[in-house]
Amino acid sequence: MARALAALAALLSALCIASTAWAHATLVSSEPADGSVLAEPPKMVQLHFNEGVAPAVIGVIDAAGKARDVAARAVGQSVLIVLPDDLPQGTQIVSYRVVSQDGHPVAGSMVFSIGAVTGTAPPAKSGPLAILIWLARIGVYLGLFVGVGGAFFAAWIGQGLTAGSMISRGALVVGLFSAVASLGLQGLDLLNLPPAGLVTIAPWSAALATSLGPSLSIAIVAMAIALYAWADPGIGIARVLTALAITGVGLSLAASGHAATAPPQWLTRPSLFLHGVAVAYWIGALAPLAAMAHRRNDDLPRVLRQFSAIAIPLVGLLVLSGLPLSIVQLGSLSALTETSYGILLSIKLALVILLLALAVLNRFVATPAVVADYMNTRLLLRSVLSECVLVIGILAVVAGWRFTPPPRASIAPVVTPLSIHIHTDAAMFQVLVSPGRVGANDFVLQLMTGDAALLTAKEATLILSLPERGIEPMERRATLGPDDGYWHVRGVALPQPGRWRMRIEALVTDFQKVTLEDELPVQ
Amino acid sequence: MSKLAPAVILLVAIATAPASAHVTLEKRQAAVGSYYKAVFAVPHGCAGSATIKLRVQIPEGVIGIKPMPKPGWTLEMVKGKYATEYELHGSKLSEGVKEVVWSGGKLADDNFDEFVFSSYLTQSLKPDTTLYFPVVQECEQGVSRWIDVPAEGQAGHGEGSKTPAPGLKLIAKP
Numbered sequence: 194m195a196r197a198l199a200a201l202a203a204l205l206s207a208l209c210i211a212s213t214a215w216a217h218a219t220l221v222s223s224e225p226a227d228g229s230v231l232a233e234p235p236k237m238v239q240l241h242f243n244e245g246v247a248p249a250v251i252g253v254i255d256a257a258g259k260a261r262d263v264a265a266r267a268v269g270q271s272v273l274i275v276l277p278d279d280l281p282q283g284t285q286i287v288s289y290r291v292v293s294q295d296g297h298p299v300a301g302s303m304v305f306s307i308g309a310v311t312g313t314a315p316p317a318k319s320g321p322l323a324i325l326i327w328l329a330r331i332g333v334y335l336g337l338f339v340g341v342g343g344a345f346f347a348a349w350i351g352q353g354l355t356a357g358s359m360i361s362r363g364a365l366v367v368g369l370f371s372a373v374a375s376l377g378l379q380g381l382d383l384l385n386l387p388p389a390g391l392v393t394i395a396p397w398s399a400a401l402a403t404s405l406g407p408s409l410s411i412a413i414v415a416m417a418i419a420l421y422a423w424a425d426p427g428i429g430i431a432r433v434l435t436a437l438a439i440t441g442v443g444l445s446l447a448a449s450g451h452a453a454t455a456p457p458q459w460l461t462r463p464s465l466f467l468h469g470v471a472v473a474y475w476i477g478a479l480a481p482l483a484a485m486a487h488r489r490n491d492d493l494p495r496v497l498r499q500f501s502a503i504a505i506p507l508v509g510l511l512v513l514s515g516l517p518l519s520i521v522q523l524g525s526l527s528a529l530t531e532t533s534y535g536i537l538l539s540i541k542l543a544l545v546i547l548l549l550a551l552a553v554l555n556r557f558v559a560t561p562a563v564v565a566d567y568m569n570t571r572l573l574l575r576s577v578l579s580e581c582v583l584v585i586g587i588l589a590v591v592a593g594w595r596f597t598p599p600p601r602a603s604i605a606p607v608v609t610p611l612s613i614h615i616h617t618d619a620a621m622f623q624v625l626v627s628p629g630r631v632g633a634n635d636f637v638l639q640l641m642t643g644d645a646a647l648l649t650a651k652e653a654t655l656i657l658s659l660p661e662r663g664i665e666p667m668e669r670r671a672t673l674g675p676d677d678g679y680w681h682v683r684g685v686a687l688p689q690p691g692r693w694r695m696r697i698e699a700l701v702t703d704f705q706k707v708t709l710e711d712e713l714p715v716q
Numbered sequence: 717m718s719k720l721a722p723a724v725i726l727l728v729a730i731a732t733a734p735a736s737a738h739v740t741l742e743k744r745q746a747a748v749g750s751y752y753k754a755v756f757a758v759p760h761g762c763a764g765s766a767t768i769k770l771r772v773q774i775p776e777g778v779i780g781i782k783p784m785p786k787p788g789w790t791l792e793m794v795k796g797k798y799a800t801e802y803e804l805h806g807s808k809l810s811e812g813v814k815e816v817v818w819s820g821g822k823l824a825d826d827n828f829d830e831f832v833f834s835s836y837l838t839q840s841l842k843p844d845t846t847l848y849f850p851v852v853q854e855c856e857q858g859v860s861r862w863i864d865v866p867a868e869g870q871a872g873h874g875e876g877s878k879t880p881a882p883g884l885k886l887i888a889k890p
Contacts, residue, residue, distance in 0.1 A: 219763040243764035243825075293737070704773040704850035704863050 218242040218293035220301055227303040227667075228686065234307045238274040238287050246291040248272050249298060252663050256283025256311050258689055260662075267291075283311035284632075284688035288665045300665035302658070304686045310633040311688050322382060323596065329375040330592035333409070336368010336416045337442045337469070338588070342477015344419035345435040348428065350478065350499050356490060357481035358423060364480075365420045372409045372416070376400045408449030415441025439477075443469040460517055468514040471507050476584050478504075483577045486563075486570040494564045497573075501556055508552065534594065541590045548583045551576050610637075613695070615709040618643050622697055622709050630716050634687050638671055638680040640699050640707075648707070650699040653680040657687070657713070658694045666696075687715050739851050739862045741882045742830070748841045749889040751780075753834050754849065756882060761825035762855035769819040769854035770831050775847055780804055780836035781813035789821035802838050822856075843888040848881040 224239040225231055251265035251274055265274045272291060283306060290300040343361025380396025381388065390396050400406060415438040422434040446469035447462045478500050485493045519538060529535040559573035611629025615622045623639040636655055640648040653671040658664055671680035687693065693713040700706045742755035754772075761767045774781055779802050783791055794815035801810045816833055823829050841847060850863040864877040 221763060700861070703771065703852050703861070706861070706863060708864075 218244050218246045218291060218299050220299075220303075223303050225305040228305070228684070230306045230308075230310060232308070234278070234280045235276060235305070236278075237276055238303075238305070240272045240274070240287075240289060240291075240303070242270050242272070242291070242293075244294055245270050246272060246293055246299070248289065249292050250288075250290040250663075252286075252288045253277075254286045254288070254662060254664065254689060256281045256285055256307070256688060280307060282308040284686045286664055286688050288663055290665060302665045302667045304667065304688060306686065310684070310686050311631055322378065322388075326375070326378045326382060326595060327589075327592050329371045329378055330595055331588050332367050332371025333375055333412055334368075334588040334592060335364045336366075336371060337412055337445065338364075338473045338476035338584075339480060340365035340368050340477075341415055341419040341435070341438045341442050342473035342475070343480055344422050344431075344477070345439045345474065346477045346481050346500075348422060348431040348435040350496055351481055351492075352428065356488065357484035360480040360484070361477070362420065362423055365416050365423075368416045369413060369420075372413045376405065376409050379403065379405050404449040408445050411441050411448060412445040415439075415445060439470055439473050442473045443467065445469070457521075461521060464514040464518050467510055468518065471511045471514065474507055475504065475511070479577055479581050479584065483574060483581065486574040486577060489568050489570055491567050493570065494567050497560045497563055501560055504552070505556070508549065537590055537593050541587055544583050544587045544590065548580060548587070551580050551583070555580075611713070611715075613711055613713060615697070615711045616643075617709060620648055620699070620707045620709060621645060622699075624695070624697070624711075624713075626713065631687055631690050633684045636669075636671070636682040636685060638682070638697060640680065640697075647678065648699060648701065650680070650701055650707075651703070652698075652700040654698045654700075655682050655685070656696040656698065657685070659689060659691050660694060661691050662689055664689070666694075690715050738880060739853060739860075739882055741849065741884055744883065745885045745887060746837055747887050747889045748837050748843055749839045750837055751834060752778075752837050752884070753832065754884075756831045756849075756851060758823060758829050758831065758853065760828075761823065762853060762858040762860045764825050765855040765857040766825055767823040767829075767853055767855050768821065769817065769852075771852040771854070772816045772831070772833075773850045773852075774814050774816065774835070775849060777802075777838045777841040778835050778847070779809055779812050779838055781816060781833055782835075783816050783818075783833040786818060786821070786831065789818045792817040792819065800840070802840065804836060804838075819854075837886065839889075841886055843886050845886055846883045847886055848883050850881045 219242060220240055221243050222241045224241075225235055245267065247267055248265040251263060251272070253261045253263045253274070253276065255261055255277075261277050261280075263274050263276060265272055267273075272289065274287060276285075284304050285307065286302055286304050288300075288302040290298055293299050340361050340363075343357060343364065347355070347358065347361070377391050377396055377400065380398075380400035381390055401410075418434050418441065419438040422431045422438065425431070426434070443466035447466040482493075482497070482500070485496065519542075523529060523535055523538065529539050555573065555576050559576050562569045563573050610625045610627030613624040613626070615624065620643055621641040623641070625637040625639075626634050627637075628634065638653055638655070640650055640653065642648045653673075655669045655671055656666045657669070658666040669682045669685055671682045673679075674681050691714075693715055694710065695713040696708060696710045698706050698708045737759065739756060739758050742757055743753070746752045756770070756772060758767060758770065776799050779798070781793065783793065785791055793813045794817065795811060796814040797811045798809065801808045803809070818831055837847075848865045850861075850865070853860040853862065860879060862879050862881050864880045866877075
């Protein structure tokens with residue numbers, strides 16, 4: 194009996210000793226460190242645990258959002274993950290699920306960034322894609338201003354004149370193609386796809402989901418209407434159609450772009466609308482006028498008089514609608530020369546001043562000359578052709594804004610922080626996530642009890658995961674703000690859009706914590 | 717042989733118990749209205765660091781705490797008021813031990829140890845529920861808080877809990 198008990202005791206103690214190894218593994222450190230920003234892409238990631246582990250599932254999601262295949266291997270207490278050598282700039286996520294010695298799975302995620310945290314600095318766009326995007330943008334402008342504007346001019350001022358119709362129709366066709374191309378290229382740019390990606394639906398639906406979607410859709414409809422108006426449906430119908438189309442030009446511009454999204458929107462959107470309509474009216478007239486001047490059309494004096502009568506208040510409108518937009522976008526006078534956006538605006542303004550000078554010459558020298566003698570068009574023709582060249586230049590410059598964020602954006606971020614309210618019987622947490630988008634985010638946690646009194650916590654921890662992409666929880670310890678009594682976690686990388694799971698653990702006493710969970714939709 | 721049978725059953729129970737990576741109670745079931753010897757097994761330190769202090773919170777309804785002194789460790793009992801009065805051996809108790817603290821020792825990460833006290837589970841505790849003893853394990857570097865208690869109405873621990881509080885299943889007095 195005693196021997197049996199002794200054996201049992203030995204067995205029990207052996208079990209106890211064995212159980213010392215039954216411990217969950219914990220990530221002690223990693224190389225590169227969690228949250229670090231590196232200049233050069235690392236060759237591998239090393240995860241160091243407090244004990245030996247076996248990798249089960251190791252996933253890497255790169256900054257472009259692609260899941261990458263990686264080789265992982267356990268060496269002692271570390272897991273080595275060999276990274277692909279073509280990781281894009283931005284934040285990469287390493288999500289791991291390893292099996293510790295007791296057979297329990299242990300999961301977590303760490304992030305590191307190459308160059309900068311995704312979303313903080315837009316990756317420098319260069320190469321053929323950027324040039325194509327720029328050219329397509331110019332094409333859209335040509336279609337809207339030269340095409341739609343030309344059709345409007347022909348119907349309302351020219352009274353059915355066909356002079357310059359080839360140019361307007363050509364511009365409309367170019368514009369329609371460019372608008373479609375613009376959409377596809379924007380999609381490629383958004384998803385970081387190769388040109389072959391255009392045959393798939395992904396880039397198109399991605400681009401349609403941005404503000405460019407409605408904007409280009411309106412543009413396409415406006416240009417199609419203008420093209421139909423050229424097909425001679427009768428002057429009355431043509432007038433209605435071209436009026437609709439030119440309204441579409443204004444709407445299209447007001448629906449998208451840096452300026453349209455700048456606050457205050459009650460000012461910027463209508464300004465942009467008026468600006469667009471006025472520009473279309475003016476630019477649309479240039480080609481027909483040049484054509485009439487070239488042919489020495491005897492109707493030219495009447496047309497010029499009518500055009501000029503509207504042109505002068507119109508120039509006022511252009512300046513008045515352009516001025517607030519510039520002020521809102523620039524933020525300061527020095528930005529005019531110190532930022533790339535400002536430099537583009539300076540170039541545009543210089544070209545516009547030249548254009549206005551030519552317009553004054555037209556109005557007060559060339560037009561009276563033609564009105565006096567309709568054969569005397571040489572000066573007018575030269576001046577209108579110069580205007581055309583300037584207009585092309587201006588449109589090319591304006592299309593370049595696509596690539597330069599306005600200084601306004603860097604002065605005061607317009608994004609309103611994402612606000613999430615979690616309320617249970619036990620507690621009420623108010624969470625502010627700014628900017629609440631892909632990239633580096635600051636979290637402010639306001640902890641309250643169920644009846645809205647301040648919840649005094651010893652510690653607060655933020656735990657984020659993205660189950661839909663297989664990203665395991667990442668833990669970040671919050672620090673208590675000395676002044677505001679809120680808990681802060683700064684610079685949390687949210688590298689991917691999606692419905693993140695957010696868990697907040699507040700340690701109320703040494704033995705009690707309050708845990709609340711909610712969804713965090715990140716765009 | 718008949719004396720060995722319970723031991724064999726116990727052995728089987730231990731062998732089939734889930735491999736524990738947590739601070740747990742050795743005996744996970746007890747009847748209300750009876751004495752209970754609580755044995756806390758500490759299988760490892762905090763992420764590799766040696767344990768230097770163990771604090772156990774005594775839940776309401778558990779009285780008559782008598783910790784077992786441990787060589788090399790300083791024992792401390794934090795007393796406080798109970799929510800209600802309990803009766804033990806005919807005397808009314810309105811206050812008693814709320815927390816037991818072992819400190820000053822050093823338990824290496826690759827060693828194992830047990831921390832013991834005896835207690836009385838009062839009749840005020842409900843059978844067929846789980847009673848939790850939150851434990852704070854302080855180490856040379858870092859702290860592990862075995863304090864996660866499932867939310868009301870949820871059986872067991874949520875999938876997310878990496879640090880559950882040791883639990884004791886209560887049964888009716890036979």
